Amino acid sequence: MADTDEPSWLDQDAGPVVRAFAVTRGRARPIAGSFDLMAHVVAVNPGSARPAHLQPEHHAILALVMEPASVAKIASELDLALGVIRVLLGDLMQEGLIAMYDPPGGAEALADDVLQAVLHGLRDL
Structure with missing residues (x-):
């Protein structure tokens, strides 16, 4: 064992650890919007000034x-x-700094005949 005042479980390379509830201020759900995993997000007015109260994240x-x-x-x-x-x-989103949209393509772009071919292929397995 090393003679240090640091706990032995602390990894020097880990950096500062911030718990999720600290970053979100205890919130578990977004105030605005419902964000699907594949939804695309883009900045609105990227050159405009940003509110001072925003966190580094x-x-x-x-x-x-x-x-x-x-x-x-x-x-x-x-x-x-x-x-x-x-x-x-x-x-x-509530601040009006981002916009969200569904990605181009996706399930709607697949034709019925393609889906039928996939279904038949799976049944043949």
């Missing part, structure tokens, strides 16, 4: 969504839990 999201990004990508890039990202995105 809000600013990180705004920097990331200068170009459209999915909710899943935002969570992955910022290494935050999906629930935390949804709450923070709700804050930004």
Whole structure:
């Protein structure tokens, strides 16, 4: 054992650990919006001034969504839990700083004949 005052379970490379409830101020659901995992988010008026009360995580999201990004990508890039990202995105949506839209394509773009072919293929397995 090393003779240090630090707890032995603390990893020096871990950095500061902030609990999810501290980032979301105890909220588990977004104030505004319902954010699907594959929904795309984009900054609105990216050159405008941002409110001073935003947290660093809000600013990180705004920097990331200068170009459209999915909710899943935002969570992955910022290494935050999906629930935390949804709450923070709700804050930004309420402030009018982001917009959300469904990704182009998706299930609606698939023709019935393609879905039927997939179904027949699965049955043949």
